[in-house]
Amino acid sequence: MSTHDAERRGVGRAGVPGPRTGPAPGSARADELGAKAPRSPGRPSQALSSRTRTRLAAGTLLTPFFALFTVTMIVPVGYALWLSLFTEKQSGLGFDGPRTVFDGLGNYATALGDQAFRDGFRVLLGYCALYLPLMIGGAIALALLLDSALARARRFFQLALFLPHAIPGLIAALIWIYLYTPQLSPVVAAMEAGGIGFDFFSSEGTLPSIVNIALWQWLGYNVVIFYAALQAVDRSLLEAATVDGAGNWRIAFSVKLPLIRSSLVMVLLFTVIGSLQLFTEPLILSRGSGSAVTSTWTPNMYAYSAAFERNDYGLAAAASVLIALVAAVLSYLVTRFTNRRKEARP
Structure with missing residues (x-):
């Protein structure tokens, strides 16, 4: 075997191994190549x-x-x-x-058998029939007006509408007792001067008076929700509807309102639940002279009266649980009804 062949086979002249063609073990080049070598995929310990x-x-x-x-x-x-x-x-x-x-379901039977408790739900039914259309319809109308191109000074009107919601309840109570009291209120004096006689504390005027207070406090809050939803509507859709010849009314009711359907459902749900919790507004009117509002006028007032006037905490707790069950059932029905209408649409 020639010397050249021996060197090619890695054997020197005296049987000494010839020079290696790759990098030596432990060298920087070997470490670099080892780092670049592909590793086995999917190590369980690292994933865990x-x-x-x-x-x-x-x-x-x-x-x-x-x-x-x-x-x-x-x-x-x-x-x-x-x-x-x-x-x-x-x-x-x-x-x-x-x-x-231990009385079992005795407190529940007492609450359901009490005529005052059942009459409270009848009051809530009339309140919802008057309050819900005015609240939802008014908030949508004002939000659409603010979102339209005709509106000016949007920031001012948003602040003016939301400001009543930020007023503490005690101050609101003083304001409305002052405005509803005949001997003090400039509103009542102006109405009487115009030949309009209306007693806000009478049995006929109590419900509209309470609805007015609730609208004053919560209308601006819902307007802000609707206005924020309208601002998120894609303007290219509105421009396309305008190009197709749709007017302002058609755009509002056929384009904008369907696109803010989730906000409508949310506001409706919260308004229904809030109506069942009616307490502050009738409590304000009950402080007026000659008020027709009694201590058990609504279910919440019934529970409050049972707990803090009659010291019957078991009855108050049972009434509260029944109110919560009614709220849960109504919430389910509202969401179920709106979801069915959404699925029925093509």
Whole structure:
């Protein structure tokens, strides 16, 4: 074998291995090539650790919410359910004071059998029949007006409409008692000067008066929601409708309103739930002289009266649970009805 062949085979003249053609082990070039070598895909340990970190981060972020939700929602509801199953009764001749005993569904039967509690729901029915169309219709009309090209000073009107919602309830109560009291109110004096006699505290005027207060406080809030939804509508769709010859009314009712359907459903749902919780407005009018509003005029006032005037906390808890059940059923019916109409459309 020649020397040239031996060197090619890696053997020197004296049997010493010839020079290597690749990089030496441990060298920087070998480390670089090793780093560039493809690794086996899908290491389970790395994927598991990544999922664990994601779950840990999600749990850390959600823990404050669930803790607050449990403290402010789950615990009070559970305590109300527990409290509604008990009542206080006098023992013997009553010298030992009242004692708490298990009553089962007795408080629920008492609340449902009370005519005042049932009349409160009739009041709510009339209130919703008057309040919901005015609230939803008025908020939509004002939002469409603000969104139109005819509106001027949008910021001013948005602030003016939203400002009543930011006024504290105590100040609002003083304002409306002043405006409704005949001997003090300039509004009542102007109406009487014009030959219009209207008693805001009478049995016929109580419901419109309460609806007026609620509209004053919540109309601007809903206008802001509708206006924000209208601002998110794609302007190219409105321009296309204009090019096709659609007028302002057709654009408003055939283009804009269908596109803000989710906001309409949300406002309707919240308004229905808020109507069932009617309490502040009638409480304001009950402070007026000669008011027709009683302490049990609405279901919430009935529960308040049972708890803080009659000290019957079991009955108050049962009435509150019944109000919550009615609100849940109505919420389900509203969402179900709106979803069916949405699915029925082609």
